[in-house]
Amino acid sequence: MATKTSSKPTNAAKKAGAKQGAAKKVAAKAAKPRKAAANKTSGSAPKPKLLSGGNPQIAKAYGDAPVQAYIAAMPGRKSEVGRLLDALITRAVPGVRKAVKWNSPFYGVEDQIWFLSFHCFTKYIKVAFFRGTSLDPVPPGTSKQKHVRYLDIHEDDALDEAQFTAWVKQAIALPGEKM
Template sequence: MKSESVKTWIDGIKPEHGIMAQKVDGLIKELIPDIQFTTKWHKPSQPLGVPFYGLTDKGWIIAMWSFKNEFAVGFIAGTLLDPEPPVTKMSGPWNRNSNYKARRIDIKNESEFDEKLIRSWIEQAKKLPGWSTIE
């Protein structure tokens, strides 16, 4: 599943968030060559949806958001990452598993973008369980 909707999402968010989203998208595709990606949950408050990245044998493992004041990268098995991403408020169906919970990092501007840390989390996430199935 290669989806143009992720490119549309990146092109449609705030330009300062788009720069970081392009970096994360590029890192994911570099570090996980067989990654599948698309946008989900298109609704009036999020007409472009939410980009999700996953592996067919694990499910969705990473997602991105563009909020009003920050860009966010979420990891479905976030509590299994070392170090754990700092933001624990990640409501959603992925948090129904009792063995792990989703976590994310919120990045206010490009100077806060820690590529080494995000690269480490992506490398770890590809080995961890995901959420749902990829069709």
């Protein structure tokens, strides 16, 4: 009696063929030249994305470098004001701790205990004093939060550097906010 031979491949043959096809795809993908990222070839960091109101999107990080990256990315004259704020704070509080959290620079005197932050909006920079109701005189901007007071610096406003520095020096003597 003659045996029938099937022209259909067996399960083992199907699996071997599938493995060979997958291996060819992996090899072809590996052989393709990859585009180098723009920041790796040019040697400079990518420009941060600006969120609504022109607020720079900077990843959460601690130290001076992320704060300086935030300030450098602030659009137009706001960057100038940011550098001034940072210089006044640093001068008033030697050894100030810095961080960027929630896309805003934070300043403190202890690790993760903050007394001040600022944030870019379309037409102004909002400086938040976390214990602002205890400052003398109290900063003009009110808040829904009990102790917070704001100073809004609009595009054409001149900053009263002496008053700002006085508020910073008062703020560091108060208990900060853990965030």
